[in-house]
Amino acid sequence: DTEVTQTPKHLVMGMTNKKSLKCEQHMGHRAMYWYKQKAKKPPELMFVYSYEKLSINESVPSRFSPECPNSSLLNLHLHALQPEDSALYLCASSQGQAKGLAKNIQYFGAGTRLSVL
Amino acid sequence: KQEVTQIPAALSVPEGENLVLNCSFTDSAIYNLQWFRQDPGKGLTSLLLIQSSQREQTSGRLNASLDKSSGRSTLYIAASQPGDSATYLCAVFRYAGGTSYGKLTFGQGTILTVHP
Numbered sequence: 651d652t653e654v655t656q657t658p659k660h661l662v663m664g665m666t667n668k669k670s671l672k673c674e675q676h677m678g679h680r681a682m683y684w685y686k687q688k689a690k691k692p693p694e695l696m697f698v699y700s701y702e703k704l705s706i707n708e709s710v711p712s713r714f715s716p717e718c719p720n721s722s723l724l725n726l727h728l729h730a731l732q733p734e735d736s737a738l739y740l741c742a743s744s745q746g747q748a749k750g751l752a753k754n755i756q757y758f759g760a761g762t763r764l765s766v767l
Numbered sequence: 768k769q770e771v772t773q774i775p776a777a778l779s780v781p782e783g784e785n786l787v788l789n790c791s792f793t794d795s796a797i798y799n800l801q802w803f804r805q806d807p808g809k810g811l812t813s814l815l816l817i818q819s820s821q822r823e824q825t826s827g828r829l830n831a832s833l834d835k836s837s838g839r840s841t842l843y844i845a846a847s848q849p850g851d852s853a854t855y856l857c858a859v860f861r862y863a864g865g866t867s868y869g870k871l872t873f874g875q876g877t878i879l880t881v882h883p
Contacts, residue, residue, distance in 0.1 A: 692858075692875055692876060693856075693873055694873075740811065747869060755801065756801070756813065758811040760809055
């Protein structure tokens with residue numbers, strides 16, 4: 651099973667709303683990632699969690715708040731977003747981040763399409 | 768800062784043709800390089816991963832090569848089919864200096880259309 655499940659698939663929210671995106675994997679992976687992808691652009695890394703600890707934050711605005719409650723679950727809490735935050739949000743996971751691993755292939759979910767009105 | 772460039776930006780070919788997609792990167796201190804496929808509005812599917820010590824990887828009709836010293840990779844697709852139509856992205860994985868934490872940097876992608 652190489653599946654990364656993201657919910658919801660689509661989300662429409664106003665600028666004053668609070669919502670959360672959810673990502674789940676059951677591959678025993680210990681690294682999980684959030685990416686943001688604007689239309690016709692490549693994915694851009696937002697956050698990396700390694701062993702449930704935040705290891706990389708790519709200077710993402712505080713209106714995006716990640717959370718990793720356990721090794722299988724990754725959340726992205728959204729608050730006071732702007733219309734320019736509308737994008738496809740992708741979650742990914744890999745075996746780990748440590749050097750020496752034979753492979754650190756990232757497996758991606760189908761994404762959440764977010765529209766901010 | 769790592770920059771990844773893919774050429775061409777778009778490619779349209781008739782079914783059955785062999786084709787090559789190109790990827791170049793500016794910083795050769797990479798750990799691995801991955802090729803992904805993305806269908807419209809969907810997530811990414813990993814096609815091939817090449818470790819920095821390897822020269823090429825093959826999977827079915829796909830063959831990816833890596834020349835780390837020159838900062839180049841190519842994805843070769845043999846006998847293309849309409850089902851191959853998608854955006855193909857290359858991405859390089861690099862560890863931040865002195866740390867065990869790394870990140871993928873993506874190219875802009877090549878939009879491939881294979882017509883019957």
